[in-house]
Amino acid sequence: MYSFAFKTLTSNRGKLLTGLAGVIFSLVLVNVQGGLYLGLMRKASLLVDHCHADLWVAHRMIENVDFGRDIPEIWINRIRGLPGVERVEPYIVGKGTATRPDGGMEDVWVVGSDPASMLGSAWGFVAGNAGDLHREYGVSFDEVDAPKLGNPRIGDWLEVNGQRTRLVARTRGITGFVTMPYLFTTLETARRMAHTPPEYCSFFLVKAQAGADLPRLQTAIRDRLPETRVQTPREFARLSQDYWTNRTGIGISFGASTALGLLVGLMMVGQSLYALALDHQSDFATLKALGAEDQHVVSIIFLQSLTIAASGSLVGLAIIAAIRRFWSSPLAPVEIPPELMAATVVVIFVICTAASLLPYLRIRRIDPATVLQG
Amino acid sequence: MADFIVEAAGLCKAYHSDAVSTPVLRDVALAVPGGECLFLVGPSGSGKTTLLSILGCVLSPDSGHIEILGENVAGFSPADQARFRREKVGFVFQRFHLFDALSAVENVQVAFDLLKWPRVRSRAKSLELLALVGLADKAASRVTRLSMGQRQRVALARALAGDPALILADEPTASLDAESGLNAMRVLKELCQSLEKTVIVVTHDSRIFDLADRILTLADGRIAGTGPAAGSSANAPSPPALNTRLIA
Numbered sequence: 001m002y003s004f005a006f007k008t009l010t011s012n013r014g015k016l017l018t019g020l021a022g023v024i025f026s027l028v029l030v031n032v033q034g035g036l037y038l039g040l041m042r043k044a045s046l047l048v049d050h051c052h053a054d055l056w057v058a059h060r061m062i063e064n065v066d067f068g069r070d071i072p073e074i075w076i077n078r079i080r081g082l083p084g085v086e087r088v089e090p091y092i093v094g095k096g097t098a099t100r101p102d103g104g105m106e107d108v109w110v111v112g113s114d115p116a117s118m119l120g121s122a123w124g125f126v127a128g129n130a131g132d133l134h135r136e137y138g139v140s141f142d143e144v145d146a147p148k149l150g151n152p153r154i155g156d157w158l159e160v161n162g163q164r165t166r167l168v169a170r171t172r173g174i175t176g177f178v179t180m181p182y183l184f185t186t187l188e189t190a191r192r193m194a195h196t197p198p199e200y201c202s203f204f205l206v207k208a209q210a211g212a213d214l215p216r217l218q219t220a221i222r223d224r225l226p227e228t229r230v231q232t233p234r235e236f237a238r239l240s241q242d243y244w245t246n247r248t249g250i251g252i253s254f255g256a257s258t259a260l261g262l263l264v265g266l267m268m269v270g271q272s273l274y275a276l277a278l279d280h281q282s283d284f285a286t287l288k289a290l291g292a293e294d295q296h297v298v299s300i301i302f303l304q305s306l307t308i309a310a311s312g313s314l315v316g317l318a319i320i321a322a323i324r325r326f327w328s329s330p331l332a333p334v335e336i337p338p339e340l341m342a343a344t345v346v347v348i349f350v351i352c353t354a355a356s357l358l359p360y361l362r363i364r365r366i367d368p369a370t371v372l373q374g
Numbered sequence: 375m376a377d378f379i380v381e382a383a384g385l386c387k388a389y390h391s392d393a394v395s396t397p398v399l400r401d402v403a404l405a406v407p408g409g410e411c412l413f414l415v416g417p418s419g420s421g422k423t424t425l426l427s428i429l430g431c432v433l434s435p436d437s438g439h440i441e442i443l444g445e446n447v448a449g450f451s452p453a454d455q456a457r458f459r460r461e462k463v464g465f466v467f468q469r470f471h472l473f474d475a476l477s478a479v480e481n482v483q484v485a486f487d488l489l490k491w492p493r494v495r496s497r498a499k500s501l502e503l504l505a506l507v508g509l510a511d512k513a514a515s516r517v518t519r520l521s522m523g524q525r526q527r528v529a530l531a532r533a534l535a536g537d538p539a540l541i542l543a544d545e546p547t548a549s550l551d552a553e554s555g556l557n558a559m560r561v562l563k564e565l566c567q568s569l570e571k572t573v574i575v576v577t578h579d580s581r582i583f584d585l586a587d588r589i590l591t592l593a594d595g596r597i598a599g600t601g602p603a604a605g606s607s608a609n610a611p612s613p614p615a616l617n618t619r620l621i622a
């Protein structure tokens with residue numbers, strides 16, 4: 001049966017190519033859509049993902065890591081002595097407006113870390129380093145944001161909220177969901193730049209002792225500070241991602257375009273299999289006259305759709321690998337995990353199976369008597 | 375082997391379209407002994423193909439009794455009919471109905487595929503059958519590259535796949551010129567004789583009447599005449615030394 005299924009398919013190049021194009025199109029579209037979405041989500045939780053805190057303590061009404069709300073720094077004392085806590089540090093994520101040398105304005109995030117640990121501070125330095133951020137007024141910026149800040153050089157001054165700051169380090173790959181530049185610095189400099197009231201900060205970052213029972217510690221902190229929200233990095237990342245997904249509707253638009261991609265793929269595969277079956281009606285009639293039953297017809301059409309699914313998937317995966325390699329950029333990161341690829345290949349196979357139903361129903365109606373009468 | 379491979383009596387068949395019923399077979403009776411080469415002749419529209427279709431379990435009669443190889447095929451379900459066609463009947467169609475995308479040997483193999491033979495075995499067997507019909511050197515050729523006569527022989531090899539007891543051929547020479555028609559029919563007749571197949575051939579072609587053991591004439595849906603063929607047995611060519619051991 002396989003040689004009949006396969007040769008019939010390959011001797012009809014046009015239909016084969018339509019089917020393959022459908023599979024490749026679906027697979028690539030869905031993966032790129034998914035990859036862009038995951039890339040955006042990664043940006044939405046960027047600060048959380050790159051911070052090595054074990055727990056985040058935030059204002060009860062926190063919605064998103066970028067939108068820090070002030071909490072009294074003095075509360076920190078209530079959790080410092082808790083069993084399992086190694087240390088707790090205040091952390092500031094605030095907003096400011098930078099004034100460029102040319103007079104233009106640019107909104108920026110100001111992120112301040114405890115100077116001793118620099119927990120939650122910048123990474124990926126290409127000029128300067130974390131130590132430079134201790135210098136007076138010292139802040140880091142990312143190379144993606146250089147144009148927004150007037151293409152400054154290291155050592156240049158920048159005014160933020162009327163405060164003088166100095167650009168002492170440059171990083172690569174730090175860009176968030178809102179695409180406002182992140183300026184990383186120490187707690188004190190950040191407080192001044194972001195106009196955070198004295199004795200306030202945005203978050204407490206908790207480092208637990210090695211081997212500490214985190215869920216228990218989380219509950220203990222909640223009990224001590226009922227006015228706060230205590231989350232693991234995973235929970236907080238999720239909260240920040242859900243915020244953008246729901247607020248912007250990107251979840252729906254990505255979902256809709258993905259579904260559309262799958263639908264178009266389904267139609268292309270279905271149409272090519274159907275046209276192929278129609279072209280070979282007389283062959284199927286002959287097979288039936290020779291004693292083929294439904295199961296034989298099913299296996300032929302199924303083998304054809306499987307061939308299209310498998311070879312289309314191979315090509316599609318190669319294209320996806322190339323896109324991942326050459327297209328992804330810090331501004332539009334394409335994050336395609338193997339799980340996503342595997343899942344879409346499974347979906348493709350399901351779709352191809354579904355697409356073989358239509359030609360099967362058509363072939364089922366063919367009367368073998370036509371072979372003799374025809 | 376049963377005395378009669380085919381025994382039928384009172385066969386009736388009508389085609390229905392738009393509440394009009396056209397009777398095609400009226401009270402046909404038929405008995406075909408094992409190993410016979412029977413020709414069905416008659417004017418166009420007399421019901422030859424319809425009768426052959428019933429004998430091949432492609433159509434069911436409206437009424438009447440028909441037993442083939444000891445099975446009462448009149449009462450068969452479509453699934454039974456398909457099974458019977460796969461296992462017991464070999465068809466040679468007028469326009470061959472080979473699979474154009476496939477090679478000669480793959481065309482034969484399809485019949486074995488339907489019988490769920492393992493690939494290696496079915497390939498070897500298909501090559502043997504092609505050798506029997508004299509096409510060993512064309513096994514790998516796509517059938518569209520073969521001459522009409524060669525295609526007819528591929529069709530014959532396919533009909534013999536799975537060793538069916540009954541071979542049915544509808545106008546096997548109609549698509550061939552006089553010489554290759556006669557040749558193809560000779561191969562069919564001789565092979566089937568040496569393999570002890572029962573053969574029923576529908577034909578208009580009086581040039582091959584010589585090859586029949588018996589000729590039945592259908593007219594207007596009834597058996598109008600019967601008798602041994604004009605030049606049967608006595609001057610029929612003797613079977614060549616075919617290697618019958620090849621056929622399981």
Ligand SMILES: Nc1ncnc2c1ncn2[C@@H]1O[C@H](COP(=O)(O)OP(=O)(O)OP(=O)(O)O)[C@@H](O)[C@H]1O
Pocket residue numbers: 373389390391396398416417418419420421422423424425
């Ligand atoms: N599917 C069908 N529906 C309706 N009428 C049919 C059908 N098939 C055949 N007939 C009619 O039945 C009659 C017998 O047809 P059949 O094909 O058996 O004749 P035949 O003897 O084989 O003719 P020929 O020598 O032309 O092949 C014809 O009148 C034909 O028109």
Ligand SMILES: [Mg+2]
Pocket residue numbers: 422423424
């Ligand atoms: Mg006919």
